[in-house]
Every structure is written in C-alpha cells, then in structure tokens.
Amino acid sequence: MKRTIFGNQLLPWLLLAPQLLITAVFFLWPAGQAIWQSFLREDAFGLKTSFVGLLNYRALFNDGDYVNALGVTLVFSVAVAALSMGLALLFALAVDRMLKTANMYTTLLVWPYAVAPAIAGILWWFIFNPTIGILPYLLDFVGYDWNHSLQSGDAMVLVVIAASWKQVSYNFLFFVAGLQSIPQSLREAAAIDGAGPVKRFFTITFPLLTPTTFFLLVVNVVYTMFDTFGVIDATTQGGPAQSTNILVYKVFKDGFLGLNLGSSAAQSVILMGIVIVLTIIQFRYIERRVQY
Amino acid sequence: MVEDRPFLNFLAHAVLILGVVVVAFPVYLALIASTHTAQAFSSGVIPLLPGAEMANNYMTMLGTGMSSSGAPPLGGMMLNSLIMALIISLGKIVISITSAFAIVYFRFPFRNLAFWAIFVTLMLPVEVRIVPTFKVVADLGMLNSYAGLSVPLIASATATFLFRQVFLTIPDEMLEAARIDGAGPMKFFRDILIPLSRTNIAALFVILFIYGWNQYLWPLLITTDDRFYTVVAGIKRMAEVADAVPQWNFVMAAVMLAMLPPVLVVIFMQRLFVKGLTETEK
Numbered sequence: 001m002k003r004t005i006f007g008n009q010l011l012p013w014l015l016l017a018p019q020l021l022i023t024a025v026f027f028l029w030p031a032g033q034a035i036w037q038s039f040l041r042e043d044a045f046g047l048k049t050s051f052v053g054l055l056n057y058r059a060l061f062n063d064g065d066y067v068n069a070l071g072v073t074l075v076f077s078v079a080v081a082a083l084s085m086g087l088a089l090l091f092a093l094a095v096d097r098m099l100k101t102a103n104m105y106t107t108l109l110v111w112p113y114a115v116a117p118a119i120a121g122i123l124w125w126f127i128f129n130p131t132i133g134i135l136p137y138l139l140d141f142v143g144y145d146w147n148h149s150l151q152s153g154d155a156m157v158l159v160v161i162a163a164s165w166k167q168v169s170y171n172f173l174f175f176v177a178g179l180q181s182i183p184q185s186l187r188e189a190a191a192i193d194g195a196g197p198v199k200r201f202f203t204i205t206f207p208l209l210t211p212t213t214f215f216l217l218v219v220n221v222v223y224t225m226f227d228t229f230g231v232i233d234a235t236t237q238g239g240p241a242q243s244t245n246i247l248v249y250k251v252f253k254d255g256f257l258g259l260n261l262g263s264s265a266a267q268s269v270i271l272m273g274i275v276i277v278l279t280i281i282q283f284r285y286i287e288r289r290v291q292y
Numbered sequence: 293m294v295e296d297r298p299f300l301n302f303l304a305h306a307v308l309i310l311g312v313v314v315v316a317f318p319v320y321l322a323l324i325a326s327t328h329t330a331q332a333f334s335s336g337v338i339p340l341l342p343g344a345e346m347a348n349n350y351m352t353m354l355g356t357g358m359s360s361s362g363a364p365p366l367g368g369m370m371l372n373s374l375i376m377a378l379i380i381s382l383g384k385i386v387i388s389i390t391s392a393f394a395i396v397y398f399r400f401p402f403r404n405l406a407f408w409a410i411f412v413t414l415m416l417p418v419e420v421r422i423v424p425t426f427k428v429v430a431d432l433g434m435l436n437s438y439a440g441l442s443v444p445l446i447a448s449a450t451a452t453f454l455f456r457q458v459f460l461t462i463p464d465e466m467l468e469a470a471r472i473d474g475a476g477p478m479k480f481f482r483d484i485l486i487p488l489s490r491t492n493i494a495a496l497f498v499i500l501f502i503y504g505w506n507q508y509l510w511p512l513l514i515t516t517d518d519r520f521y522t523v524v525a526g527i528k529r530m531a532e533v534a535d536a537v538p539q540w541n542f543v544m545a546a547v548m549l550a551m552l553p554p555v556l557v558v559i560f561m562q563r564l565f566v567k568g569l570t571e572t573e574k
Contacts, residue, residue, distance in 0.1 A: 094305075107562055116506035251423075
C-alpha cells in the first residue's frame with residue numbers, strides 16, 4: 001500500500017481498460033460459456049440443445065476412457081516431475097561445487113528451456129523412430145524391439161523423456177538458486193564436526209531445499225498437465241490405445257475432433273478446478289515463504 | 293564448496309559433462325540429419341557424421357518449403373512467428389505495466405475487483421478453455437489474422453504482479469518529490485516508473501518472447517490459411533508427411549530453424565533470462 005497516491009478517478013480505469021477488456025472477452029466469457037455448456041447436451045444433428053444438469057459430469061466418471069485419462073495424467077506427471085527434478089538436483093549439486101566453470105556449465109544446461117514442447121517431442125520422436133531411430137537400433141542389440149506406435153509402455157517412456165528433457169533446465173536453475181541461498185556456515189560447521197558430503201546432503205542441504213522442491217513440484221505438475229500438449233500431439237497423439245491420452249489432450253480431441261461439446265466443456269470445468277487448487281497451493285506456499 | 297575432495301570434484305565434472313552431452317544429443321542428431329540427402333535415411337539407421345547438403349537443405353526450406361507436403365516456405369512462417377512473438381511480448385508488457393500502475397498508485401471503487409479479475413486469468417490456461425475461446429475468436433472474425441494469433445494470449449496476471457511488486461519497492465519519496473515539482477500521473481509514469489523498471493521489462497521480455505514464439509496449440513487451431521502459419525505449429529504438418537514419405541533432412545532443417553531464435557535469446561541474454569524466470573516464477 002502506497003501512502004502517497006494520485007487523486008484521479010477516470011485515469012486508472014483507462015489504464016486498466018485494455019487488460020480488463022481482454023480478460024473479459026477471451027478469459028471470463030469463454031470460461032463462463034464452458035461452465036454453461038457443461039450442463040447442456042446437443043442431439044446428434046446439433047438441432048436441439050437441452051439442459052441436462054450434471055449428466056455430462058456423471059457420464060464422464062462412468063466413461064472408461066476418461067478414468068483412463070485421469071490415471072495416465074497422474075502417471076505422466078509423477079514420472080516427469082521425478083525424472084526432471086532428480087536430474088536437475090544432481091546437476092545443481094555438481095555445479096554448486098564448481099568455481100570457475102559454473103557459468104559455462106549453466107549455459108550448456110539451460111538452453112532447452114527455449115525449445116518448444118512440440119519440437120522437443122519431434123526431436124525425441126526422431127531418435128526413437130522404430131525404422132531409422134538410433135535408440136531402437138541400439139536396443140535391438142540387447143534384444144528389445146522398440147515400437148512406440150504399438151507398445152503402450154514405449155509410448156509413455158517416449159513422452160516422459162521428451163517432456164522431462166525440456167523441463168530439467170527450469171528445475172536446475174531453481175535448485176541452483178536454492179543451493180546458493182543456503183548459508184555456507186551451516187555446511188562448514190557440519191564439516192568441522194566431521195560430517196561427510198553424503199551426511200551433509202541429507203541432514204542439511206536437502207531439508208533446507210524443501211521449499212524449493214515443493215514449489216518445483218507444483219510447477220512441474222502444472223507443466224505436465226497443460227504445457228505438454230505439444231509433446232503429445234507431435235509424438236503419440238494420445239495413442240496407442242489411449243495410453244498417453246492426458247486430460248488436456250482429451251479435452252481438445254473430444255471438443256474439436258469428436259465435436260462432443262457438452263462432454264468437452266465438462267472436462268474443461270474439471271481441469272479449471274484442478275488449476276484453481278494448484279494455484280491456491282502455490283500462492284499460499286509463496287506467502288508463507290515470504291514471512292519465513 | 294566446503295572442502296576440497298578431488299574424487300568428488302572429478303565426479304561432479306563427469307556428471308555435468310555427461311549431462312551436457314545427453315541434453316545436446318537430440319539436437320546434434322537433428323543438426324546432422326539436416327546436412328544429408330533424403331536418400332541417406334533409407335539405409336536403416338540415422339547417420340552420425342555431417343553430410344554435404346547443409347546449405348542446400350536450409351536454402352530449400354527457407355525459400356521454397358516442402359512442395360510434396362504442401363508446406364509453405366519457412367522464411368514466411370518464421371516471420372509470422374516473429375510478429376506473433378513480438379505482439380504477444382510487447383502487448384503483455386504494455387497492458388500489464390499500465391494495469392499495475394493503476395492498481396498501485398490510485399484508489400478507486402472496485403479496485404480489488406479489478407485486481408481479482410486479473411488474478412483469475414492465472415487459473416485459466418488456454419488449453420482449458422480452448423473450445424469456447426476458439427468460438428469467440430471465430431465470432432469476432434479474427435481467424436487467420438495476426439490479431440487472432442496474439443491478442444487472446446496477451447492478458448497476463450504474472451506480469452501485472454511482477455510490476456506491482458517492482459512499484460511497491462519504489463520509495464514514496466519519489467512520488468512526493470515528483471508531485472512537488474508539478475509532475476502529473478502520466479509524466480511520473482513515463483519519466484520515473486518506466487526508467488526504474490527497465491531491467492525488469494527487459495527480463496520479462498526475454499521470457500515472454502520465448503513463450504510467444506513457442507505457442508503451438510493456439511496457432512494450429514486458428515490458422516487455416518498458410519500465409520499465417522507459424523513455424524512451430526507448421527512443423528507438425530511437415531513431420532506428419534515425413535513419416536510416410538521420409539524427408540527427414542528437410543524436417544530436421546525446419547526443426548533447427550524453428551528453435552534457433554529462442555535458443556539464441558537464452559544463450560546471449562542468459563542473465564536477463566535467469567532474472568526473468570526467477571522473478572515471474574512461471
């Protein structure tokens with residue numbers, strides 16, 4: 001809160017107008033539409049629309065494909081968060097030991113942040129291509145027949161690797177910042193008391209990184225739930241047999257390709273609920289950290 | 293570093309070198325693939341050493357595109373991506389900085405309501421409201437236009453919060469002094485607030501440029517006219533065809549060109565990039 005302010009009454013509205021207008025037209029109105037639509041059902045020819053209450057929602061949870069998409073999203077989020085955060089923490093700990101070369105390594109590790117998810121997908125899709133890809137060629141020597149267009153497990157591994165590859169850089173930067181904010185004196189004191197590097201990590205460094213880890217966990221879940229649309233669309237398109245059909249991809253497929261507007265809208269509303277919960281968790285946590 | 297342990301130093305270097313190699317590997321393969329002829333891929337496995345067709349492949353993609361799959365030249369698509377990324381990043385910065393100015397430096401009715409309306413946009417990513425938003429844009433006649441590509445993505449709660457935070461740290465004495473000297477609100481905004489937030493604006497611009505350039509789902513939906521295709525969304529159309537008629541050399545040349553601008557921005561503006569990323573936390 002500022003003590004000194006300007007007295008104008010009209011000017012602030014003019015300054016806010018562009019933002020509020022765009023928010024109302026492209027955010028609030030469509031969101032309202034989605035909520036309204038989720039209570040409606042169109043007949044097969046789009047001629048008659050009737051109010052059906054919660055029927056669309058009830059249908060979703062009785063729909064095996066939707067329940068499957070929930071499970072797929074959960075597996076995908078947990079796998080990407082674990083893989084990308086684990087690698088990022090390892091790299092951050094290693095960079096933290098470096099004096100002169102820290103900057104060089106950082107530059108060489110962070111650039112994938114700038115690669116679009118769809119492009120990350122295509123890069124790995126190329127590497128894993130069953131006919132000419134290098135990794136299936138190598139896997140063949142150990143007797144594994146890789147084919148992500150037929151094998152559900154292979155497809156999931158492909159999208160998890162592509163999504164994590166891009167996300168490591170982000171997590172890495174936050175872990176480096178987190179490590180730098182741990183007072184050096186704590187670790188020095190432990191070293192003088194005879195604690196080795198492994199013990200210091202588990203009793204001092206890792207506990208003090210908890211806020212960073214928790215923050216990154218939320219951010220990574222949001223990333224895998226929404227920003228990985230491009231990865232999925234460029235590689236597996238939800239297949240084979242729905243094994244990589246995450247919630248966001250299903251909303252798009254049902255709404256645009258299946259033209260099932262009521263169901264797609266209900267799925268949108270559920271996703272909105274999930275984002276709202278995640279955002280509240282994130283903000284609550286940030287507030288707490290500021291006081292702390 | 294607390295103590296010098298040669299073995300751990302060695303291990304740390306080994307981990308990092310391995311990490312750098314693994315991270316760079318997919319891009320190395322793409323770069324190599326983009327230097328060969330299409331025939332090089334029919335032999336069974338990807339070549340691992342550069343070929344001689346690099347200049348040819350890139351010139352073809354930039355100038356004529358892939359005729360067999362109906363993909364337009366990359367030059368035009370990259371220009372579209374640049375225009376979209378610039379409108380999105382500059383637009384977000386302009387409307388956020390004025391909103392933050394209004395919220396911090398004025399008291400007016402419904403101020404809190406306005407603040408919350410902006411906050412709510414955080415919770416509505418485009419993927420979630422995709423169908424109704426598409427309908428709004430179609431009803432407004434904004435399909436296949438630069439406005440349609442960029443304006444619906446411009447509202448930004450994160451940028452508004454960032455500028456609000458910056459303004460709150462500017463001492464009140466600044467405003468008092470400016471008012472004593474007879475400066476009105478817009479003069480104060482132009483001559484004091486904007487210069488004081490210059491580095492924040494630059495850092496935010498780096499992040500938003502990458503965000504804008506990498507848009508995928510939205511351009512894919514609202515552009516059906518190839519004059520408005522953006523490069524990231526356009527690649528998918530090429531790759532689909534390449535799966536049937538392998539033209540990996542061209543597809544990978546397109547991939548390299550599509551990721552080059554944002555990657556260069558990160559490498560050459562690393563300090564601003566890190567600042568932007570940690571400040572917006574998004």
